[in-house]
Amino acid sequence: MxxxxxxxxxxxxxxxxxxxxxxxxxxxxxxxxxxxxxxxxxxxxxxxxxxxxxxxxxxxxxxxxxxxxxxxxxxxxxxxxxxxxxxxxxxxxxxxxxxxxxxxxxxxxxxxxxxxxxxxxxxxxxxxxxxxxxxxxxxxxxxxxxxxxxxxxxxxxxxxNSIPHTKEKLEDKNFEKICKYLKKHFKENISLEELATKFNLNPFYIIRLFKQNINMTPHKYLINIKINHSKELLKKGETLVDTALECGFADQSHFHRNFLNIVATTPNQYRKNFI
Missing domain, CATH: 2.60.120.10 (Jelly Rolls)
Structure with missing residues (x-):
């Protein structure tokens, strides 16, 4: 920046x-x-x-x-x-x-x-x-x-607000392949451009695939995978620092912000329920 x-x-x-x-x-x-x-x-x-x-x-x-x-x-x-x-x-x-x-x-x-x-x-x-x-x-x-x-x-x-939606749903096997790839590599902060290069697709086509299939962006899907994995680690008593690192968040603040947005509670409050 x-x-x-x-x-x-x-x-x-x-x-x-x-x-x-x-x-x-x-x-x-x-x-x-x-x-x-x-x-x-x-x-x-x-x-x-x-x-x-x-x-x-x-x-x-x-x-x-x-x-x-x-x-x-x-x-x-x-x-x-x-x-x-x-x-x-x-x-x-x-x-x-x-x-x-x-x-x-x-x-x-x-x-x-x-x-x-x-x-x-x-x-x-x-x-x-x-x-x-x-x-x-x-x-x-x-x-x-x-x-x-x-x-x-x-x-x-x-x-x-000003453009009528396309009604037909995109049928493309690349959607499942990308989802599988993100689940396997969730520890990495994979960018849209990296996905586009990996699967030889236009980045905006990938956005359209995700929006029409699960109504979220690829990045939001990746963050959800990270958060779901972090919940399993916190249930086992892992520390917040180790959990953030294990799930590939940039830092603890990054982890805290996204966890709160998705789970509606902080990672620490969530963890206290299991220790």
Whole structure:
């Protein structure tokens, strides 16, 4: 991960980029800077955390504040500027259009080009909080695989709002082969790209296989295998440190976070039931 930081008094701009996630750029800013109308070749989303601004897009003007999400399709002329002279804090996320198109194809195989999102604005407290959490997670110390998984999950959900699902189920023996491989190599932090290389498949095709067969991403499936194995070790009285290492988690924090998400209790609380 590379981070750039521009700071003056209470102003700041933090930028997340990572060569393992080349399709993504995320900005977290607190600034009163004003921008003229402009375009991006990326698909963009943004939220205000503090302060209000005027958001212009698709020949319309919006009073942009908390709980609203700005959606900017590639090549759309837009601007977003603070109403007052005070700084306003915001997240702005930019995604490569081709990456978005690949996610859209996991939802429907009947599209042959990137589909613009129909709305310039989403008014939803729930979706706003999910996007804010995603941005915070991307800036966290979570693994690249976890960040990629959360991005896939979030943007699949977003595009499902505007793209009809493909109804037919994919029948491919590679699905069972990949599952078997993950069960055998669960101690490794296998990336989507590694799976694609191993089975000579498009990584987004693998996502589609998993979503249509078990409604989860390959990474989430792998994490579930790790957690199920960790439960057996904890029942036998293994320490948290040894269990985390044995199951291939990056560290104890990584293990704790994922165990809590899936089992709804901490590894230590779970272990106490058996010792």
């Amino acid at each position: 590379k981070g750039k930081k521009i700071e003056k008094k209470d102003k700041f701009t933090n930028i997340f980029i990572d060569n393992k996630l080349p399709f993504l750029e995320l900005r977290h800013s607190n600034t009163g800077n004003h921008y003229k109308e402009h375009i991006h070749d990326s698909f963009s989303m943004g939220i205000n955390i503090k302060g209000e601004s005027i958001y212009k897009n698709r020949n319309k003007e919006y009073n942009f504040k908390e709980n609203l999400i700005a959606i900017i399709n590639p090549e759309e002329i837009h601007s977003c500027n603070a109403i007052s002279k005070d700084n306003h804090e915001f997240y702005m996320l930019y995604l490569d259009k081709n990456w978005c198109y690949e996610i859209q194809k996991t939802i429907s195989n009947k599209i042959n080009s990137f589909q613009n999102y129909p709305n310039a604005l989403i008014n939803s407290h729930t979706f706003y909080e999910e996007f804010k959490t995603l941005c915070e997670f991307i800036f966290s110390k979570a693994t690249v695989q976890e960040k990629e998984n959360e991005l896939i999950e979030f943007f699949t959900k977003l595009f499902e």
